[in-house]
Structure formats: structure tokens, C-alpha cells
Amino acid sequence: MDIKAEEFLHKLQNKLPLPQATQVYVVFGEDDYYRSQITAALPGYIYGDTDEADRQITVFEKDTDISAVSEAVNTYPFFSGQSLVVLKDDKLWSKGGEEARQTVLDKLTALVNDVPEYCTLLISAPKLDKRTKFYKALKKAALLCECASLRPYELQPWLDAQAELYGARFEHDAIGMIMEYLAPVEKVPLQLLQQEIAKLAVYAGERRQWTRQDILDIFAALPEASDFALTNFIMEGRLKAALEALASARRHGTYVLPLTAMVSAKLRQLARYFELQRSGYDQRSLMQELGVRHPYAMKMLTQQARRFDERRVREALLAVDQLNIDLRQGGRDFARLEEILIRLLA
Incomplete structure (x- = not known):
């Protein structure tokens, strides 16, 4: 089943039920912002108030051995009764020749089809080939979230949501100014933009109406x-x-x-x-x-x-x-x- 990145992140952050009961979550796409935000929010969703020392979380992000991933997935957690395995080795999908890649995908296909109930597997990848047997297995077994990059003209709902986090709102001309800044780019750098909005919140202080002049004052210095x-x-x-x-x-x-x-x-x-x-x-x-x-x-x-x-x-x-x-x-x-x-x- 597919889910939009904004919806997925919202449900994780607010501890809301997900549309599919599964042990496997997949976030993929060029947008690092949503992939990193979802990865950061998932442990809190799974473990709730469980002490961090009792959370069994294993992360694979470099020189990954699929056998080690399988072992982590199938090892029963002794403390919290739940384990989380995060696979985010970007080179895993591109290293070696075609035969080596196919071997990796075959092992992962077998793995996602047999994840035990006590384990949650999160796969984060910059790109997945939708034509492969592996992707078809994911369609059946996983909740899939494609994190596509936003274009500048698609940005307003995201900006509104960011301002709401600080109890504020952008004036119409302020949003227009941000779109003007970003008009020449193909993909919006959401991670950078989020950092600048945090600076804007500090700059505006108690004022909850963010203006075009605020954008000029903050963004022009970048x-x-x-x-x-x-x-x-x-x-x-x-x-x-x-x-x-x-x-x-x-x-x-x-x-x-x-x-x-x-x-x-x-x-x-x-x-x-x-x-x-x-x-x-x-x-x-x-x-x-x-x-x-x-x-x-x-x-x-x-x-x-x-x-x-x-x-x-x-x-x-x-x-x-x-x-x-x-x-x-x-x-x-x-x-x-x-x-x-x-x-x-x-």
C-alpha cells in the first residue's frame, strides 16, 4: 500500500493509526528531508514511552551485509519486546555488477516476506526500480512512501504547515517572496528551508504574522x-x-x-x-x-x-x-x- 510522505510523517508524529498493519516500511525517493524526518519519527511511534536504553534499534548504513540484516531482523528483543531494523545504506542498491545487485535483491525479497511480528523493518533508499521482483514484493508486504522532491510552485501547503508548528502564519506576499527565491531551482531544498524557517521563528519572536520583509531580512543573508x-x-x-x-x-x-x-x-x-x-x-x-x-x-x-x-x-x-x-x-x-x-x- 502507498502513503504520501506528509501523511506518513503526520501519523508517526501524532501516534495515529497507519492505513496498513505491516512490519515493513519503505521510504524512497530523492527528497532527503522526508526520508530523514520519517526515519527519526519511527522509533517514537514504535516504542512510545519506552526508555531509550531498552529500545533495540539496529541501523545499517555502510558496507551492509544482508546476512547481518537478516540476523538482526530475526533476533528476539529481550527488553521491550520490539526491535527496529533500519536499512539505509544508499550504496547497497548500486554496488557491484548486475549479478551482485540481483543477489542482494533476491535476499531482501525473501527477508521482507518473512519479518517476525516483534520486528519492524524500515528500508530507506534514494531510488527503487519499480520493475523488479523486489519492488513487487514490497507492494504486497510493505507500506510504501515515495518521497518526491517538491517544485517551488507546490510549496505553499508545506510552508503553511511549517509556520503552524510555531503557531505562526506567512502573509501571502511572504510566501510569494520565498517562491521567487526558489523559482530558478528544480527541486526545493526542504532541509535548508526548514533551518531558515527555524531562524525566522527566533527572529520574529512573539510576533505570529511573518511578512515579506522578514523573508528579505532572513533569507537574503544566506x-x-x-x-x-x-x-x-x-x-x-x-x-x-x-x-x-x-x-x-x-x-x-x-x-x-x-x-x-x-x-x-x-x-x-x-x-x-x-x-x-x-x-x-x-x-x-x-x-x-x-x-x-x-x-x-x-x-x-x-x-x-x-x-x-x-x-x-x-x-x-x-x-x-x-x-x-x-x-x-x-x-x-x-x-x-x-x-x-x-x-x-x-
Whole structure:
């Protein structure tokens, strides 16, 4: 049986009944956030108030021998009457040739089909081949949870749930700002985002309404988000803030090429917006042509475009593209990008 990651984690954390009675749980997929959260929550769900010293938990995460896993699964726990075996060796699914992998899968198939009642087996893997006999065995014997990575436009329910943990809520513009920061990425770094939300909760203190300015204050200081902050400051016409973000990136040792690439992409989007608007495109057509997936992002782009002169945008775009070409020669890379921003925003 399948279960969604958010639902699985919620049931574990709140000690709620799971939809299938089984001794085998499987969490798989590229998203490390949910896999690690579920793995951390499972012992509390299984053992309840049992003292940690009496919990029999065996974890396999490196150089795993399937025979040792089988022994752990089949060894009766003397103290709590329950044992937990966690198999999260990522290399287990890829080491050796095809024959070696098949041998491992065959042994695991036999194992998951015969887990004793006193044992819970958790399998955590970055990827499982759904065509294999092993996966088909899991479909019958296990509760399966696929932890797919979130895209930025899918993020709002997750953000709302995170804020609720602190008794707070994001204002609409604050969520929009986070989506703007993450728009260039394919997969949302939930682990990093959760850490920044924890910092935001401390920063806001007793205040339970989290604003767009809060996001700017917290997220813009992140080395990982400084390039996203830079493009947002540019689009808002905030020269001083853009130069400070650029200086911060330089201090953190960020290579200038990814920054110029992002600035170029944003200016190109802006230039394309002007072109399409002159051609009479409506908002839906603009979103489709520009690759904008969230209405709030389109609203922000429309507002931001009003701050710019199309001729200066195209001049800045040409200058940034020339800087990208010249970067292989070294020299005044950050200084030239600063000069381009000053001409654009001053």
C-alpha cells in the first residue's frame, strides 16, 4: 500500500493509526528531508514511552551485509519486546555488477516476506526500480512512501504547515517572496528551508504574522540564497541592497559566473516581457511564454517591469552577456558587474 510522505510523517508524529498493519516500511525517493524526518519519527511511534536504553534499534548504513540484516531482523528483543531494523545504506542498491545487485535483491525479497511480528523493518533508499521482483514484493508486504522532491510552485501547503508548528502564519506576499527565491531551482531544498524557517521563528519572536520583509531580512543573508536575493533586489530597483548582496556573495567566495548567468536570465525575461506586452499578449499568454507558473510571480513581474526603461534593460543585458564571454580571461569580474548594475538602477 502507498502513503504520501506528509501523511506518513503526520501519523508517526501524532501516534495515529497507519492505513496498513505491516512490519515493513519503505521510504524512497530523492527528497532527503522526508526520508530523514520519517526515519527519526519511527522509533517514537514504535516504542512510545519506552526508555531509550531498552529500545533495540539496529541501523545499517555502510558496507551492509544482508546476512547481518537478516540476523538482526530475526533476533528476539529481550527488553521491550520490539526491535527496529533500519536499512539505509544508499550504496547497497548500486554496488557491484548486475549479478551482485540481483543477489542482494533476491535476499531482501525473501527477508521482507518473512519479518517476525516483534520486528519492524524500515528500508530507506534514494531510488527503487519499480520493475523488479523486489519492488513487487514490497507492494504486497510493505507500506510504501515515495518521497518526491517538491517544485517551488507546490510549496505553499508545506510552508503553511511549517509556520503552524510555531503557531505562526506567512502573509501571502511572504510566501510569494520565498517562491521567487526558489523559482530558478528544480527541486526545493526542504532541509535548508526548514533551518531558515527555524531562524525566522527566533527572529520574529512573539510576533505570529511573518511578512515579506522578514523573508528579505532572513533569507537574503544566506550564502545559498544570495544570488536569488540579488536578482530580487535588482527587480525591485534597490541599488544599495543589490550591491550589498553582490559584496556578500564575493565575501563568501561565490564564483561570479552563476551570478551573471542569473542576472542575465532575469534581464532576458524582462526584455521578453516588454516585447510580448507590445504584441498584445494577455496575462495567461504572458505566463505561458515566460515560463511563469505561479500567478503571484506574474503579478510581481508586472509590477517590477514598471520600474524599468526597456532600452536600459537591453543595454544591461548586452553588457552582462559580454561579461560572461570575457570571464574566461579573468580580471575585474565583480567590479564590472557592479558597474552594470549601477548604470541600470542609478
